[in-house]
Structures are given as structure tokens and as C-alpha cells.
Amino acid sequence: MQHFPFCPNPACVWHTQAPTTAWAHAKGSYHTKAFGRVQRYQCPRCHTTFSSQTFHLSYYLKHPIPLDPLLSRFLNGESLRAISRALSLSLCLISNRLERLSRQAIGLHSRILAHTRLSDDICIDGFVAFEGSQFFPSDIPIALTAHSQFVIDLSHASHRRAGTMTPAQKMKALRLYRYTALEHGALERAFREPLLTALRLAPPRPDHPFVLITDENPHYPRVLSSLPQWHNQTPQHRLVHWTVWSKLPRTVSNPLFASNYIDREIRKDLAHYHRETTCFPRNVAAAMLRLSLYLFTHNYLKPFRIAHPSPFSSHAHAAHIPLSWISSFAHELTCGTRLFVSHLSLSPSMHRTWMKAWKTPGKHHPDSIPRFAVA
Ligand SMILES: [Zn+2]
Numbered sequence: 001m002q003h004f005p006f007c008p009n010p011a012c013v014w015h016t017q018a019p020t021t022a023w024a025h026a027k028g029s030y031h032t033k034a035f036g037r038v039q040r041y042q043c044p045r046c047h048t049t050f051s052s053q054t055f056h057l058s059y060y061l062k063h064p065i066p067l068d069p070l071l072s073r074f075l076n077g078e079s080l081r082a083i084s085r086a087l088s089l090s091l092c093l094i095s096n097r098l099e100r101l102s103r104q105a106i107g108l109h110s111r112i113l114a115h116t117r118l119s120d121d122i123c124i125d126g127f128v129a130f131e132g133s134q135f136f137p138s139d140i141p142i143a144l145t146a147h148s149q150f151v152i153d154l155s156h157a158s159h160r161r162a163g164t165m166t167p168a169q170k171m172k173a174l175r176l177y178r179y180t181a182l183e184h185g186a187l188e189r190a191f192r193e194p195l196l197t198a199l200r201l202a203p204p205r206p207d208h209p210f211v212l213i214t215d216e217n218p219h220y221p222r223v224l225s226s227l228p229q230w231h232n233q234t235p236q237h238r239l240v241h242w243t244v245w246s247k248l249p250r251t252v253s254n255p256l257f258a259s260n261y262i263d264r265e266i267r268k269d270l271a272h273y274h275r276e277t278t279c280f281p282r283n284v285a286a287a288m289l290r291l292s293l294y295l296f297t298h299n300y301l302k303p304f305r306i307a308h309p310s311p312f313s314s315h316a317h318a319a320h321i322p323l324s325w326i327s328s329f330a331h332e333l334t335c336g337t338r339l340f341v342s343h344l345s346l347s348p349s350m351h352r353t354w355m356k357a358w359k360t361p362g363k364h365h366p367d368s369i370p371r372f373a374v375a
Pocket of ligand 1: 009013043045047
């Protein structure tokens, strides 16, 4: 009899901890074109039926495809339509598989973070993009370690367009902003979320304060000074905010190098963030899923340095994440068992990304999410 680690029903007591012996009862089978004969099982505790497919990344699929070539094309700058043409697969199928990979990457990253403490300084800067319309630019603060460029967390805020506009653009902006409500205080919230994750992972210690490196954005000191961690500082637990002049050359010696580096990598590698592209994202929730997939694979799959040889194989390795966890991420991402959100401890922004709960300005209906992804 096949052994399953837990019952897939989130309401069952065996969902969190199942017996160590084989507990699932065989209950018939059915035939599928994609997987042949599939054996069904039943949980004796809650009577929910399921199959081995329930725990697989390809759960609910009618057309499984190898995920490695798809991931490689996505991470190397091909747009979704280019991938669709090259692999002769529909755009919907490509988007669906990337969504599954994104959730898997978020889950694996959060599992590693749950057992990680970082000792590096933290850089946070907002990546500037837009989804749907340039009248609704977005600020995507990304928290990462200063010396190992290990991405910790990211968030998102849509806001109004600023800067010079022609009279026609001003009229259009007025019309759009009259009918589109944007979240109040979104920029502050978007900065606070990755900052709190970073504070949890790299808390101030008696021998090293928590060092936050940012540019001179006026929101940042305001948010930082509103945190209880800022008010409750002691000589043993100090928080340091280091602001960097934005006109400093963007070299390796710039204290904000990690943020400048990740901005450049995103612009270079992701088709929908190239300059002047026509492949720009149309939906915030889908864009955040794909950006999370890119950033978390950057941590574990991308070499730390190419031009100058380094003792570290990846950014996660440079951040002192054990090599066995890094190789487990690489394997589990495309070939592992499906992760259940109820088993993960996600940060608020990662949870919003998983649930596709980011709101696209001007879009009135929430994004749909498969029922199994909510379990
Ligand atoms: Zn059960």
C-alpha cells in the first residue's frame, strides 16, 4: 500500500500529522489519458477520497508537460507568447504552468526561511514598473541581503503617475483617477512588509545591529520610525538606517549595490520588464507570481558570480543556506511533491501573491484561483 505523508483535506486532523504507518485505504481506480490508471484512496478519519496525483505538481492537469524547458525559457528572457510559439502550446497552458511553478517556488523559499537566520545587512529599494497602463505605475520594494544578494521578500504598490504630462495626458489621468480607487498608504505598506520579514530573519544582535540600506526616499524613515522595533531599541539591539545618495556611481562599492544589481537583472532577464517593451504585464497578481518565481530561483539556481570565480555556488550559498537545502529547492521546484498553503508559514505579501489577491487598478473582479491551490 502506498504511504502518504498527510491527508489532503485541510479540515482533517491528519492533515497536519498523519500516522507514520500506511493509513490510506485503496478505493477503486479510474483511467485518464494523461496518466493511465490512477488508484484512488480514502482517508479513514474524514472519508475524503484522493489519489497519488493529489500530491503531485501536475494535479488536475489534462496535458502534463516537462517543466524544466519552460522554466529555462522564462528565466532567459522569452516572453510568454514566444514560449507558446516555440513549444507549440497555448498561452493559457504556459501561464498555468508558470503559476504552478511560482507557487512551488514561494512555498519552497518560505520553508527555507522558516529555518534560517541571516547575519548580513539588508538593502530595500523599489523596482519601478507598471501593469496595464503607465497611468498606474507600480513600486515593488525588494528586500535582499547586501553582500550575498539573497532575495528575502517583496511587495507591491500601485500609485498615480507623477512627473511631466502633456495636456491630453493630464485630461486622461484626471478621467482615470476619478473612477479608479487606489489603496491609501500603499507605498508605506509595501515598504513595511518586506522590512518586517527582513527584521524577523536578521534581528539585531549584541555584536551586530540590524542595518537597513535604502535610498533617500522620504517614506522610508517614516515607516521605520513607526515600528515598535525602532522604539524599543536597547544598546544590545540597535537598528541602523543608512541612506545612500542616489547620484553615487552604481558600482560594486556602492552600499546599495545589491538593489541596483537585482533591478538590472530583472530588467535584463524578464521579457515583461524590458525597457519600452510591448510585453508589459496586464495583471498585477500574475506579474507578482512570475516575479516571485524569477527572484526565488535567482536565489537558489543562479550562479553567485560568473566573471570572477567565487567559493559560493549560488546567492543562497553565499547567504550560508546549507547546500542540501539548495539542491532540494532545485529538485522540488519541477519534480517535487505539491506544496499545500496550509502547511506553510508565508509572509503577508507572499500569501497575497499565492492567493492572487493583488488588485489590478481598473479591474473590478478578483482573479480566479483553483480550489486546490487554497488548501
Ligand atoms: Zn482525512
